[in-house]
Amino acid sequence: MEKFLYKKKSGNYNLVMAYPAVESFAMASLGYLWLYKIASSIDGINAVRLYTDSNKIFLNSIDSMAFSMSFDFDFLGVFKILESLNIPFYSKERNDDFPLIFAGGPVLTTNPRPYEKFFDFMIIGDGEQNFVQVLDILRQKKNKIETLELLKNIEGVYVQGNKVKKATVNLKDVIYTPILSDKSYFKDTFIIELARGCMNRCAFCTASYTNLPFRYNEFNKIIDAINLGLNYTNKVALLGAQIASHPKFEDIMFYLRNKIENGLNLELGISSLRTDAITPDIIKTLVLGGQKHSTIAIEAASENLRKFINKNLKEEQILNAIRISRENGLKGVKIYSMIGIPNEQNEDIQEFIRLGEKIKNENKGFNIEFSFSTFVPKPQTPLQWAQREDTKSLESKQKFLQKELAKKGIQSKFSSPKWDYWQTILSRADDNIAAFLVGVYQNGGNIAAFKKAQKVLNVDFSKEINGFSFEEILPWDIIENYPDKQLLINEERRLLKKLL
DSSP states (O other): OEEESSOOOOOSEEEEEEOSSOHHHHTTOHHHHHHHHHHHTSTTEEEEEEOTTOOOOOOSOOOEEEEEOOSGGGHHHHHHHHHHTTOOSSGGGOOTTSOEEEEESHHHHHOOGGGTTTOSEEEOBOOTTHHHHHHHHHTTOOOHHHHHHHHTTSTTEEOTTSOEEOBOOOOOSOOBOSEEETTSSSTTEEEEEOEESOSSOOTTOHHHHTTOSOEEOOHHHHHHHHHHHHTTOSEEEEEOTTGGGSTTHHHHHHHHHHHHHTTOOOEEEESOOOGGGOOHHHHHHHHHTTOOEEEEEEEOSSHHHHHHTTOOOOHHHHHHHHHHHHHTTOOEEEEEEEEOOTTOOHHHHHHHHHHHHHHHHHSTTOEEEEEEEEOOOOTTSTTTTOOOOOHHHHHHHHHHHHHHHHHTTOEEEEOOHHHHHHHHHHHHOOGGGHHHHHHHHHTTSSHHHHHHHHHHHTOOOHHHHHOOOTTSOOGGGGEEOSSOHHHHHHHHHHHHHTTO
């Protein structure tokens, strides 16, 4: 069952809003749902949602189709949906008899080049404002060439062969879940964005760098949005890469806590907490809201590596955050960490064992779980030039950590180095990867499909894996961004000095 928190309109222009995954993920995607709200609130537009597990859509014609790409492997879902509608994958194979196909999302904001042969155009950066401008042009129903000429003039719209300035908006309206669904991955949960971006600027993090500058919503507007959501559900989740940096974060938490203490059966969730911002009051509020575990991100166990990646956490801050969590009612903490960071040494891996044992000894009976990913060098960050560590080496580190942490009675989970290897390639490739992506999809989309497509097409990915020099032109240099390339170079050089 769905509950609309706004009035949906309709019209004769058929826009398909496609999410390249199953419905439960789509209905948990705040960005996707908010853009759908924008489109479906405009007179004259008939906006239809579509997922990889949707039943066949019944439209006489599709005028245009918009995809949201949040993850590197979403291209598989894009192809699945296009194939189900008998729409050619390549833009050049679609004449005016086919709908215009476009996309936006974090993946494309960091590097649109691998996908530019499939989409007619892409939205780079924040989409709330330019999406409306795009729809105004699309509704004119001009031919493809004329439409793309008009779209090129909109900030944040990338048409192949052109440069583009990333769109950045001021947060005037609070973004929240506009449609509550019992089919969502977060069932009937009202998600609300408190802030966008992150001031910490961890050197590996696209969420920080592509969303600069750090912005936050007004306190009163946040409270109004929370109250709107509470008219429909008792489940509220606060979203943002650095929500605790909102200047009124403690006031927001106090407001929610007051609701609970006055009898509201409120279930409260938080995406993650900044380790050095955890306080007893915050944890107590989360516990009152039914949360049993929280997550913190330390990335590296050694202070030396944390300094290098600009994760400026002291060990005592990590220990203090876990102690506060335990003393104020949580049952456990998940600790996000990473291996394969450039310049990582064996001693840095050993530090996880030492730190894990120390945490365990200081927090008897408290559930501790390390969750490890492997370093994937991402565009638009100071580490975008870095080399990706060999997969076998990473697997060896994983086996060591799993074995040694288990000896200490500490749980651990790991991402797949093989999938992270291909994620590195997808992140840093250019448009020459297009045929390879189609081959991967046609061969089943699993690890074996990636290997087979590479072998059949004889594609060399050494550059994407080994990295780039500062002097090279990068595939994503077509984006005018802040910070610009030189500032990122300066930042990497500054961080490297911390290792000396």
